[in-house]
Amino acid sequence: NAGVTQTPKFQVLKTGQSMTLQCAQDMNHNSMYWYRQDPGMGLRLIYYSASEGTTDKGEVPNGYNVSRLNKREFSLRLESAAPSQTSVYFCATGLAGGQETQYFGPGTRLLVL
Amino acid sequence: RKEVEQDPGPFNVPEGATVAFNCTYSNSASQSFFWYRQDCRKEPKLLMSVYSSGNEDGRFTAQLNRASQYISLLIRDSKLSDSATYLCVADNSNSGYALNFGKGTSLLVTP
Numbered sequence: 001n002a003g004v005t006q007t008p009k010f011q012v013l014k015t016g017q018s019m020t021l022q023c024a025q026d027m028n029h030n031s032m033y034w035y036r037q038d039p040g041m042g043l044r045l046i047y048y049s050a051s052e053g054t055t056d057k058g059e060v061p062n063g064y065n066v067s068r069l070n071k072r073e074f075s076l077r078l079e080s081a082a083p084s085q086t087s088v089y090f091c092a093t094g095l096a097g098g099q100e101t102q103y104f105g106p107g108t109r110l111l112v113l
Numbered sequence: 114r115k116e117v118e119q120d121p122g123p124f125n126v127p128e129g130a131t132v133a134f135n136c137t138y139s140n141s142a143s144q145s146f147f148w149y150r151q152d153c154r155k156e157p158k159l160l161m162s163v164y165s166s167g168n169e170d171g172r173f174t175a176q177l178n179r180a181s182q183y184i185s186l187l188i189r190d191s192k193l194s195d196s197a198t199y200l201c202v203a204d205n206s207n208s209g210y211a212l213n214f215g216k217g218t219s220l221l222v223t224p
Contacts, residue, residue, distance in 0.1 A: 035214075040216070041216070042200075042214055042215060042216035042217060043157070043214040045211050048211060058211060090156055090157070100145070101147065101159050101162065102159075102212060103159070104156035104157050104158070105156060106155070106156050107155075107156055
């Protein structure tokens with residue numbers, strides 16, 4: 001089992017470009033999450049999906065959109081990238097509800113010039 | 114105010130030493146607590162859950178003090194491979210579906 005996979009691993013964008021970060025899990029978990037991690041800021045929740053068909057905003061949702069395509073896949077889209085979105089993005093999954101252990105993907109390193 | 118606060122360190126300790134980290138959480142309604150480990154440029158990975166009665170996993174011991182709202186992690190007989198950042202985590206019962214991560218405490222174990 002691959003667990004949680006993310007693509008791409010690295011990406012360089014110019015300001016204003018768009019891109020979609022992909023996340024897939026084979027753990028049969030209901031909940032999926034997108035975080036960003038910046039130096040000195042820790043992990044911050046962007047969006048989450050408690051179950052297939054539902055999404056909710058986290059702490060820092062501005063500039064992002066998400067899609068819970070099915071139970072396995074949860075994508076994060078940057079419509080018009082900005083340098084402030086330079087970060088490491090982690091996808092995570094959890095069995096159900098917010099009080100359970102979360103399992104993280106390997107991350108996507110994004111640089112916006 | 115950050116929901117979960119930790120001393121960022123770094124903690125530099127020699128091999129074989131015992132080291133302890135504490136963190137505090139602000140949401141008294143939090144029910145679930147964890148310690149995660151994150152190696153440089155890698156994803157966070159669960160180290161251990163923290164139970165009210167305290168729990169131990171090998172060289173690692175976690176304690177929860179609900180009255181004072183703090184969580185601790187004790188590492189005995191430190192190994193070089195313990196060098197990492199340790200993230201303290203509490204559930205965010207306000208949102209219902211999220212965990213609050215501390216910014217992490219950096220540990221460097223030296224020969």
